[in-house]
């Protein structure tokens with residue numbers, strides 16, 4: 001399917017009256033519409049958004065799809081509040097993603113992902129996986145992350161001209177995920193393909209709205225995980241995935257289905273997010289020479305600089321909830337069953353919380369950003385994502401002064417992740 005065909009999906013949304021349509025994936029090809037989010041935070045922090053018509057493809061032909069519409073929640077206060085009121089704003093009712101499940105089967109499939117579960121099931125599974133996913137366990141990956149980062153930096157420095165997305169940003173999380181998930185590094189292109197098809201669903205270059213490509217990727221990845229999980233149950237090794245396959249809480253292990261679902265969530269959650277964090281950080285440093293010098297010279301601590309790059313990039317722009325009863329958010333009435341979307345990307349630029357929010361300040365402290373969410377679904381991979389960026393930037397630090405972008409950045413058409421597909425760059 002061609003880009004033109006997918007762009008035909010860009011039906012103008014009359015409700016936006018000439019302003020960027022925050023619901024439309026194509027809007028984000030030009031970057032996050034920060035000015036529109038700032039306007040919303042000031043004028044209508046919790047406001048109804050009509051969703052645009054989007055084209056979908058399947059063996060049954062071409063169809064158009066329009067979501068139910070939703071309440072867009074844009075201030076830091078309100079995003080924080082909704083995230084913590086999990087009994088009123090459910091992740092499981094209709095899943096945690098903007099797109100409404102089309103069939104009961106789709107909803108069932110989606111609810112197998114931890115991120116789309118509610119208590120008590122969420123609590124049970126999270127307890128089990130968190131017991132494996134501790135900072136200590138993740139710290140065990142530090143040595144291999146260092147080796148991967150060092151090799152990648154050596155390669156791009158030697159090449160001088162490179163594409164920061166495939167050559168740097170995509171490679172590190174994939175190599176780390178292979179270590180984490182027990183996948184041979186040679187199979188990492190599979191992880192790349194599956195996660196592109198699942199997360200890049202709306203982008204013409206990846207899913208292009210093709211429902212079957214999405215289902216196929218889901219099915220293939222599930223089968224792969226099943227084979228891997230069975231092998232690790234029969235013959236445990238000392239990797240994290242063996243521990244996950246065999247971990248028990250209250251005498252119960254994850255079922256095969258639960259194991260595969262969690263494995264698949266890690267493929268997506270640990271791959272795209274960190275990729276976009278790394279490329280977004282490269283772009284931010286290239287665009288802000290003063291800040292880049294502060295980091296290169298050691299004038300600001302690395303850990304704080306990484307927090308600011310996470311705030312600045314906010315790789316996951318939003319997640320969805322569904323109201324379980326009639327309620328309110330900051331005085332705005334919300335009816336039971338309505339869709340509510342919490343915009344981390346907007347919360348992280350809220351001037352009530354961050355001084356000069358549109359300025360990259362690598363020395364910013366405190367930095368209470370919400371890029372990893374907050375509340376019961378707080379990101380399980382936050383520690384790993386931070387470790388990857390700290391390690392990579394530490395290796396890049398001696399070369400930062402000569403880092404430049406050399407061509408236009410191509411962005412992903414996605415209303416969910418803030419990502420680049422291509423970023424020509426140069427070191428030296």
Ligand code: HEM
Pocket residue numbers: 091096114115116126265266269270271273274277314315316319320344370371372373374376377378379380381382384385
């Ligand atoms: C910069 C990188 C990352 C960002 C910005 C990010 C962001 C997020 C956010 C916002 C949530 C909350 C979802 C919600 O409230 O509905 C989340 C959950 C989650 N993340 Fe991450 N993530 C990142 C990296 C990772 C990595 C590297 C992994 C694992 C390898 C991971 C695994 C997870 C999991 C399993 C959940 C679900 C937790 C739950 O539902 O209880 N994430 N992430």
